[in-house]
Amino acid sequence: MKDHSTKSSKDQRHLFKGIIKGVIALFILILLITGGILFLTLSNGPTPTLQTINSNNESPTLVSGNGQFVDGKDVETGLVKGDGFELVKANCTSCHSSALILQNRFTREGWKVKIEWMQETQGLWDLGNNESLILDYLAANYAPEAYVGRRAPLKDIEWYELKE
Amino acid sequence: MSKADETKSLQSPNYPLQGRRGFLRKSILASIAATLGTEIVHASKMPIGYIPIGVSMQSNPMEGKNEEMIIRNELPWNVEAKPHLLDDPITPFDKIFIRNNGIMPEEVDAANWTLTIGGESAEQEKTYTIADLKKKFKPYTYQLVLECGGNGRAGFYPPASGNQWEEGAVYCSEWTGVRLKDVLQDVGIKSDAVYIGYYGADKHLNGKPDEVVISRGAPLAKALQDETLIAWALNGKDIPLPHGYPLRLVCGGWPASVSGKWLHKLVLRNQVHDGPKMMGDAYRVPAYPVAPGQKVPDEDMKIIESMPVKSLITYPKSGAIFGLEKKLQVRGKAWAGELEVSSMEVSTDFGATWKKCDLKAPVNRLAWQEWSIELSFPKKGYYEIWAKATDREGTAQPMVIPGWNPKGYLNNACHRIAVKVS
Incomplete structure (x- = not known):
């Protein structure tokens, strides 16, 4: 920081302008990201997700294509898009449903224990170099969520008028 | 998400x-x-x-x-x-x-289905068709609670691995079949027998045709109980395929995985049965209380036997809205593994006070018990109804999640529903 004091005032003005520009750009970027996240969160219900597509059309063939993503999730497996997605889909869902991944939450170490257990007892093959890529994907996308107390508040309550 | x-x-x-x-x-x-x-x-x-x-x-x-x-x-x-x-x-x-742990068998031919009983502690190996069982032994019918050992797993933290069951991996249906003890006595039980194990006809997920998916069992004393059946009927009809058609071992009150589906072989063992999912952390809990997330060595894990005391509110469905003047009928089921439930209470103030419910006796041992109560509410607002059963040894359901265990078994915390008085 001391170096700055040796620079001419012109340089300092230039630097100041640059910083202001940078801050404005950063601010716009944060705004965009927040907006994007908000949009994704809020639009979760009304957008034509899997759910509405299926309820509108009885035939599930429409959505069973390979490599199609809706809301950042693979239509076929529900796995989120991300580095290592193809490896996980190919190696994990050839024996068991992706539901076993979707409903669990582990650290990288925890997921490794599951892979080792499947290799020791369930006939999973050696994953070679792909193992660390698979673990990266699982740890990044299916990590334990923040804890909410010894018992969480009741959630997803569907209120209804009791008639009887 | x-x-x-x-x-x-x-x-x-x-x-x-x-x-x-x-x-x-x-x-x-x-x-x-x-x-x-x-x-x-x-x-x-x-x-x-x-x-x-x-x-x-x-x-x-x-x-x-x-x-x-x-x-x-x-x-x-x-x-x-x-x-x-x-x-x-x-x-x-x-x-x-x-x-299910594996793939259900296809094209089951019940007429030619056989059950073979053997193992090192059987006097002989003997094979029965379903017709043989029906002809040779007296049939019995019991209502039996079968609950998944992992029912309630979703409540544990750190998250425990496996299917994230909430409250509904439990039921009490009526099973008809012959007593396992009658069949075992027909085969002959050696004096060194301590355990039984079952084998089913399901296929392993990994596609290997000869790999056993799951082969669990129970101590001989449980096998010899009157209510332990080799069953061919559920609620008076053939057992549906997903539940074990055409033959199932049924051991009420214990983790439902002891009740082997698509049963075609039983073994009498001179040691604790060591089939797949009897070992390691499968259907086992630490032999002593552990901190959440603690690593537990295999040798310190013990096999789950009787399931713990538990209850459900089955009416009304969570989310009911009703007027202040209403007398709300609340009812449900309670069970306690090998034991009977001796008292049933509900709370509408988060456990501060409890009201005693009417509790029926079980239809037979190991059946669940119906309970009911009429509730009125002091003022408008949001309430939770909590249900707590106590078994005849005085053990009640905990209000918070019970002791953590590596695979998330035996969560018998009080069931809660939400209601709104308007």
Whole structure:
């Protein structure tokens, strides 16, 4: 920081302008990201997700294509898009449903224990170099969520008028 | 996206329950295509003789099931009820949870089905057809509670691995068959016998034709109880395929995994049975209390036997809104593994005070018990109804999540529903 004091005032003005520009750009970027996240969160219900597509059309063939993503999730497996997605889909869902991944939450170490257990007892093959890529994907996308107390508040309550 | 959202995305609105077979076939084929198309590299690493599971087609266990059932997994099939679906005194087929470990057998020929009894502690090896069993031994009918050892797993933190069951992996239906003890005595039990083990006809997910999926069992004393059956009928009809057609070992009050489906072999053992899912952390809990997340050595894990005391509110369904003047009828079920439930209470003030419910005696040992109470509320607002059963040894359900264990078994915390008085 001391170096700055040796620079001419012109340089300092230039630097100041640059910083202001940078801050404005950063601010716009944060705004965009927040907006994007908000949009994704809020639009979760009304957008034509899997759910509405299926309820509108009885035939599930429409959505069973390979490599199609809706809301950042693979239509076929529900796995989120991300580095290592193809490896996980190919190696994990050839024996068991992706539901076993979707409903669990582990650290990288925890997921490794599951892979080792499947290799020791369930006939999973050696994953070679792909193992660390698979673990990266699982740890990044299916990590334990923040804890909410010894018992969480009741959630997803569907209120209804009791008639009887 | 939260865990709940993702769980929900597996539920009925997503996948039409009926006609899932076609969907399953297509998605499995697509998976194989994806496997072969994108990552041929793995083909060289697949074990020789490995057959992708998609090649054999599963029949659809959701056929005839209630459309509110929650699908936790479809390979293998794991499906649970919501608490309000369990309101019947005897659970009908359409509301019974499914916990499969492998692939259900196809094209079962009941007329030629055999049950072989052997093992090192059997006097001889003997094989029976279902007709032999019906002819030779006296049939009995019992209502028996079967609850998945992992029912309630979703409540544990740190998260425990496996299907994230909430409340509905439990039911009490009526089983008809012969007493296991009558059949074992016909075979002859050696004096060194201590345990039994079962083998079923389901296929392993990894496609290896001879690999045993699950082979659990029980100590001889449990096997010799009057209520332990080799059953061929559920609620007076052939056992439906997802629940073990044509023959099932039924051991009420213990983790439902002890009740082996598609039963074709039983062994009398001179040691604790050591089949798949008897060992390690499968259906075992620490022999002493552990801190949440603590690593527990295998030798310190003990096999779960009787399930703990537990209850459900089956009416009303959570979320009821009603007027201040209403007298609310609340009812449900209670059970306690090997024991009877001696008292049942509910609280509408988060456990500060408790009201005693009417509690019926079980129809027979190991059946659940019906309870009911009429509630009125002091003022408008949001209430939770909590239900707490106490067994005849004085052990009650905890209000918070009980002791953590590595696989998330035996969560018998009080069931809670939300109601609003308007």
